[in-house]
Amino acid sequence: MEVKDIFSLLVKEIHSTVFATVDKNGFPHTCVIDLMLCDDSSIYFLTSRGKEFYTRLLNQEYVSLSGMKGNDTLSTVVVSVRGKIRELGGGLVGKVFEQNTYMERIYPNEISRKVLTVFQIYEGEGELFDLRQQPPFRESFSFGGADITQAGYHITNDCRQCGKCVQACPSGCIEEGTPFFIHEENCIHCGTCYEICPFSAVKKKKEEIDRR
Template sequence: MFTSESFFRRTWNMETKEYLKYIVEEIHTTIVATVDDEGLPVTAAIDMMDYDNDSLYFLTAKGKGFYDRLIKRQFLAFTAMKGEDTMSSVAVSIRGKVRDLGHGKIPELFKKNPYMHQIYPTEESMKALTVFQIYEGTGEWFDLSKKPIERASFNFGKVEIRHEGYFIKDNCIGCGRCLSVCPQRCIITTRIPYVIEQEHCLHCGNCLNTCPVGAVVRR
């Protein structure tokens, strides 16, 4: 049976490594959120300096509050964007677990990111740094430069991806009200039940609010 979930799976168009590569090589600087001792969010600008098939790597100094929050929570979230303006931008968001790898990978990261020598110019000053790895998590790609918009989800490490979004159940009556309020016109109406094209959906919720028979659900 053709379902919204199966359509979502078929439309992914990049491997996880490609998303991670894009973050490092095309965007590089991200805005990372951690949580403090009072449970409140704190943000910091952090460069993602390297990647492999299923993880990202970055540096921080052990004397920073950011380091303390990473050690205590072992989790972060970030969003990275590239584009001249809103309608030409790509955003990639990640939520994931982190671990401290120590000093060993620092020479490799400095070689790949030579500007770091201007910030920490001596071997002695580099001792303040440690490497963190984001080794397990989920991510979302959101491309506003495409018409209609393009959205995709990905995962890395051992975590399983959770398909979030709006889906249409079998009790759809094909009335067309959902399509009439969809800003991206991303609902397939050539069959009943209708199918929401997940890779173009804004997650605005208009379809859920307008369906007269409750056939739209949020998962």
């Protein structure tokens, strides 16, 4: 999926997401925040300047959020985003209310809406994880010029083709070869192959990058 389509899924279909922020003492907080608008490379949300959530936003450069859609675990698609934020003020509040008319019941008059301010998530990365298909499908993405942080595992040339990883992989995402190959889009990052390989041929991608 293109980033704009993932953002559209987040805003229009998932809509209510869980945000993670940190206060000035370093304590983590979560709260449910509706995503109001999106374009090809940004997500927009709204809050009131009187909320502690607003104070925490001012004290940090980044936010992390996750949202999910589905009736149960195996009918679920999940999108997570980590990105930089900036406050835009009240200029987009009118558009937010036009596209999210339920907000009129929460802030019914113009005076109460003057305390609202819009934030933009303008640069970052994320992941779509779709459990509606088997094996599960995973897709990483970035926006606003950010790089994608490498995660998961890969099999090095130390592989001796013993086949233990293929037998143990719960999502069946390892293909035989020289060396064996992990199909990243179907890997659930459980680490089973990493732990059972008798030749230590399976490496964490991030550890490999950190050593370079």
